[in-house]
Amino acid sequence: MSKSTRKLSLVKRQKLTGWIFLIPATILIVATSFYPMFRAFLLSFKTGIGANMKWVGFYNYARMIKDTVFIQSLKNTFFYLIIQVPIMLILALILASMLNDRNLKFKGIFRTAIFLPCATSLVSYAIIFRSLFAVDGFVNTVLIKLGILSTGYNFLGHPTSAKIIIIIALIWRWTGYNMVFYLAGLQNIEYSLYEAAKIDGASPFQSFWRITVPLLRPIILLTAIMSTNGTLQLFDESVNLTNGGPANATITMSHYIYNMSFKYVPNFGYAAAMSYIIFLCVAILAFIQMKVGDKRYEG
Amino acid sequence: MKKRIFAFFMVTTLILALTACGAKDNTTDNASKNTTSDTKNTSNDTKSSDQVDQTSGDNTLTVWCWDPAFNIYAMEQAAEIYKKDHPDFVLNVIETPWADVQTKLTTAAASGDLSTLPDILLMQDNAFQKNAISYPDAFVDISNSGIEFSKFSSAKVAYSVVDGKNYGVPFDNGTVIACYRTDILEEAGYTLDDFTDITWSQYIEMGKDILSKTGKPLFSCTAGESDVIMMMLQSAGASLFDAEGNPYMVDNPVLVQVMETYAELVSSGVMIEVNDWDQYVGSITNSTVAGTINGCWIMASIQTAEDQSGKWGITNTPALDGIAGATNYSNNGGSSWAITSNCKNVPLAVDFLANTFAGSVEFYETILPSSGALATYLPAADSDVYGQPQEFFGGEAVYSMITDFAGKTPSNNTGVYYYEARDAVATAIANVVAGADINAELQNAQDTVNFAMGR
Numbered sequence: 047m048s049k050s051t052r053k054l055s056l057v058k059r060q061k062l063t064g065w066i067f068l069i070p071a072t073i074l075i076v077a078t079s080f081y082p083m084f085r086a087f088l089l090s091f092k093t094g095i096g097a098n099m100k101w102v103g104f105y106n107y108a109r110m111i112k113d114t115v116f117i118q119s120l121k122n123t124f125f126y127l128i129i130q131v132p133i134m135l136i137l138a139l140i141l142a143s144m145l146n147d148r149n150l151k152f153k154g155i156f157r158t159a160i161f162l163p164c165a166t167s168l169v170s171y172a173i174i175f176r177s178l179f180a181v182d183g184f185v186n187t188v189l190i191k192l193g194i195l196s197t198g199y200n201f202l203g204h205p206t207s208a209k210i211i212i213i214i215a216l217i218w219r220w221t222g223y224n225m226v227f228y229l230a231g232l233q234n235i236e237y238s239l240y241e242a243a244k245i246d247g248a249s250p251f252q253s254f255w256r257i258t259v260p261l262l263r264p265i266i267l268l269t270a271i272m273s274t275n276g277t278l279q280l281f282d283e284s285v286n287l288t289n290g291g292p293a294n295a296t297i298t299m300s301h302y303i304y305n306m307s308f309k310y311v312p313n314f315g316y317a318a319a320m321s322y323i324i325f326l327c328v329a330i331l332a333f334i335q336m337k338v339g340d341k342r343y344e345g
Numbered sequence: 346m347k348k349r350i351f352a353f354f355m356v357t358t359l360i361l362a363l364t365a366c367g368a369k370d371n372t373t374d375n376a377s378k379n380t381t382s383d384t385k386n387t388s389n390d391t392k393s394s395d396q397v398d399q400t401s402g403d404n405t406l407t408v409w410c411w412d413p414a415f416n417i418y419a420m421e422q423a424a425e426i427y428k429k430d431h432p433d434f435v436l437n438v439i440e441t442p443w444a445d446v447q448t449k450l451t452t453a454a455a456s457g458d459l460s461t462l463p464d465i466l467l468m469q470d471n472a473f474q475k476n477a478i479s480y481p482d483a484f485v486d487i488s489n490s491g492i493e494f495s496k497f498s499s500a501k502v503a504y505s506v507v508d509g510k511n512y513g514v515p516f517d518n519g520t521v522i523a524c525y526r527t528d529i530l531e532e533a534g535y536t537l538d539d540f541t542d543i544t545w546s547q548y549i550e551m552g553k554d555i556l557s558k559t560g561k562p563l564f565s566c567t568a569g570e571s572d573v574i575m576m577m578l579q580s581a582g583a584s585l586f587d588a589e590g591n592p593y594m595v596d597n598p599v600l601v602q603v604m605e606t607y608a609e610l611v612s613s614g615v616m617i618e619v620n621d622w623d624q625y626v627g628s629i630t631n632s633t634v635a636g637t638i639n640g641c642w643i644m645a646s647i648q649t650a651e652d653q654s655g656k657w658g659i660t661n662t663p664a665l666d667g668i669a670g671a672t673n674y675s676n677n678g679g680s681s682w683a684i685t686s687n688c689k690n691v692p693l694a695v696d697f698l699a700n701t702f703a704g705s706v707e708f709y710e711t712i713l714p715s716s717g718a719l720a721t722y723l724p725a726a727d728s729d730v731y732g733q734p735q736e737f738f739g740g741e742a743v744y745s746m747i748t749d750f751a752g753k754t755p756s757n758n759t760g761v762y763y764y765e766a767r768d769a770v771a772t773a774i775a776n777v778v779a780g781a782d783i784n785a786e787l788q789n790a791q792d793t794v795n796f797a798m799g800r
Binding site: 093095109112113114115176180181182200202203204205288289290291292293294305307308309310311312314 | 447448451455475478479568569617618619620621624633761762764765768771772773775776779789792793796797799
């Protein structure tokens, strides 16, 4: 009898130790993340100017459907997501497998060079891109000198080119970041697999497609979810590179939420409701990606 | 061994770099945030902005404003003058860009904790109605405080009046001036007189000629902003809202005329659009354009190009064609001082403002020459200082000229939803320049504003 209680208490004690280690982090997360999220959820059912709020139920959510600027920002964000994330991830994969080649010289320099953009601040890189693509900026000067253009093209002044500039900026900033994940993942792939494939006569493309991609699937899934999340919350580029223009052609959801809270007549209820839409989008997309990407439990 | 030495060096450089950064941050923060007057008891703490309530003791006032060459300078001069009669008065100016003032104000007022606010803050006139109506508890009603509002121009005071109560002491104004490079005009065979009291169609006509002769556009502006639109609108006394505060864009004849004029300015090449403020100022100081039209505060930026001294001339803005009530005068920007509810010593704040910004001609005489801070305090306009010739602007007495413009400027109606309307119109104009139909775009803009107003 006494023996069994002791055994239980040992298990209990171990569990207790685990909980004690978990509690500080849990309290911090609950207090600084979950509690504000809960309050924001309540806030999203209220409306009013500034501090004068009243309950309105689902009014804010219904209102969003009719908000043309919000719909525009939603479209823009998904445009970035659909174009930019696949290009970036494929590019990162290619770069990672190239840099994983054992015969490549100066690997360290290449790796650092490709990763370096991630070390720059979001605001400063956005401002640098803005000046690069200004009417009298570096890119236009080069194009004029090469005789491709006769006068400077206002890249940020046209809807399509402005969107493309944002996508280029995002790819420049984040490709290296994702590449590092792939490089780490590649270290777990036995190099002899590639050698065996080579002996069997596989082309580099085949070994990339048949060995690298399947074995990296969990990491590709991780980067896809992280990139989706990051793109849906895109803010700095929209604010600093294009300021949402021209004519809201590049405004993102987060930028619009910011305007709604701080630039316009403050309507925090509506802003909170829009934040929850982003949250829902991220959750749904992550869920779909997990279902599609994670093959662990298949028979 | 080699590796160890290498690692040691890496660590030391890292530590050095980190500590160096930290130290640098501290000094720049102190320098930029605590621009204080001589006798200060400001804590050197970089977080002084968060501890405003503690520093605002009996004789201390904390102020938020943003431009070292302009409103901060004015505030410090005001403190000097006030100190002559109140030797123990202490002013603590914290440099806070307008965007940050707005964000901090919104955060403080929305959370209901006003203790982070200063005693006095400078507010853009365009945002005054929005903030005072959204957060009525955040500002002190100074209607019956003894400040003589009748000594300011009434159009200016109106920005800071909500429900008949005064919440602000007017400071600078943004009377619109048209600045031209007289040397470039001469090159094309024009003089400043050719551009005085003209209409936009004449402006475009001459602008095309100057462009073909000198290769320089007359004017640059920031794409995606609606400053130019708003200036043109106000010059005819029009607004984006009607008297009841409803959006008035569709079938607003003045607005349609403004949009057409703007589109023609761009398509003719007389006006170029740039992407941000820096490029805008750059286009002026680098002689990319032959002039600009903006609030008179732009003079401070123009004067940074010292090599262009004497080559600039100032006159009034073109008027709209064929609009009843169109004038050559308008306004863009300007700001007012507001006392927040966090002020522990409201009588002191009121007395300070009443004896300087709202009561001292001497004060305005001090600040004008170096800052160009044009008073909306009417008694100051008669001062001799305003009549002195300015060498940079062709030796003309530009300040008395601008004061004269200010008196002729039609007033406008900002309303609470001013920023929404501005952005909606900026969107519309960007589409119109790209070839869209004006009426359809105005309908969209009006729908957007109506939507924002919850209609």
